[in-house]
Amino acid sequence: MNKLLNELGTRPFSAAEYADIVRLYTPETAAALAARADAVRRTHYGNAIFIRGLIEIGNICKNNCLYCGIRRDNAACDRYRLTDEQILACCEEGYALGFRTFVLQGGEDSAFSDARLCALIAAIKAAHPDCAVTLSLGERSHDSYAALRQAGADRYLLRHETADATHYAALHPADMSFDNRMACLQDLRALGYQVGCGFMVGSPEQTAETLGKDLKFIEEFQPEMCGIGPFIPHAATVFADQPAGDVGLTCYLLSVIRLICPRVLLPATTALGTLAEDGRERGIRAGANVVMPNLSPPDVRGKYELYNHKLSTGAESAQQVADLAKRLAAIDYVVVTDRGDYKKEG
Numbered sequence: 001m002n003k004l005l006n007e008l009g010t011r012p013f014s015a016a017e018y019a020d021i022v023r024l025y026t027p028e029t030a031a032a033l034a035a036r037a038d039a040v041r042r043t044h045y046g047n048a049i050f051i052r053g054l055i056e057i058g059n060i061c062k063n064n065c066l067y068c069g070i071r072r073d074n075a076a077c078d079r080y081r082l083t084d085e086q087i088l089a090c091c092e093e094g095y096a097l098g099f100r101t102f103v104l105q106g107g108e109d110s111a112f113s114d115a116r117l118c119a120l121i122a123a124i125k126a127a128h129p130d131c132a133v134t135l136s137l138g139e140r141s142h143d144s145y146a147a148l149r150q151a152g153a154d155r156y157l158l159r160h161e162t163a164d165a166t167h168y169a170a171l172h173p174a175d176m177s178f179d180n181r182m183a184c185l186q187d188l189r190a191l192g193y194q195v196g197c198g199f200m201v202g203s204p205e206q207t208a209e210t211l212g213k214d215l216k217f218i219e220e221f222q223p224e225m226c227g228i229g230p231f232i233p234h235a236a237t238v239f240a241d242q243p244a245g246d247v248g249l250t251c252y253l254l255s256v257i258r259l260i261c262p263r264v265l266l267p268a269t270t271a272l273g274t275l276a277e278d279g280r281e282r283g284i285r286a287g288a289n290v291v292m293p294n295l296s297p298p299d300v301r302g303k304y305e306l307y308n309h310k311l312s313t314g315a316e317s318a319q320q321v322a323d324l325a326k327r328l329a330a331i332d333y334v335v336v337t338d339r340g341d342y343k344k345e346g
């Protein structure tokens, strides 16, 4: 195999070398890297797949990201915000189903103030002291992140979206800043969160060069978690007519990320499962080790529509969790019930 591919993960690469890695993608190189990534993942986590209960707490968002279905300007979006009681009930239900991580995800909505979120996090932690709480609520101030951490939040997901400032500006309105995005990730890291970054594969104006920068950023930042999934157009956005990202390339990039961050917690994302019926299984075989079934109340699930036809694989019944476990057992993985923390070295 190509020398560069062989050296992947054995030494730091430049962004230009990562761009070459991206260009080397073919079904054959993808299969070879997937085998290596699977082996690396097994050294650290065996065949365990971690499950996270995803609770979409609201789709009200002050931002107007050009790709996103819940962007501010989408007047057709049916907005909702869960109550604290509803969120706690989701956790209760999830706990009974075996979930030990709850991910509170939502748009940037000032109604979710620090005071409210801190009380909510404390309540979840009091009810379920053996569970991890992950937040995915966008950009907030350093002091806000500090307060939420203090209240008990363990992890934070904030996709960097792209590590190229010009590309960032092509995906976001002028009132959003690449520098602030990156500063948020540094703040989260400094505050002791397990931090997740990530990006979409096939977003408009993405190139091998911008992906090379994403991979270089990930190599240097060494996130504890990394969310990548294909871009999927949403009819009510600026990018309605843009093509969706490629499932095969997404899986190839999952393998690359596994090789450069051997212990990273890497989800096979909903977007991957949306574009291909067996997308999540393919992601896991390529090196992913996390699945995030939806614990949101069934009546709001369709409303968290980041992109069209979004899959909302529910976990509201033991049957659905058992089905997921069965699908993964069929490809030789075991769904485990524990917090599934990042494994530190040593």
Ligand code: 5AD
Binding pocket: 067, 068, 069, 159, 161, 199, 200, 229, 230, 231, 232, 233, 234, 271, 306, 307
């Ligand atoms: N296709 C795929 N992923 C999307 N996201 C937002 N819109 C889309 C889309 N159209 C992802 C972004 C964001 C996360 C909430 O979902 O990466 O960070």
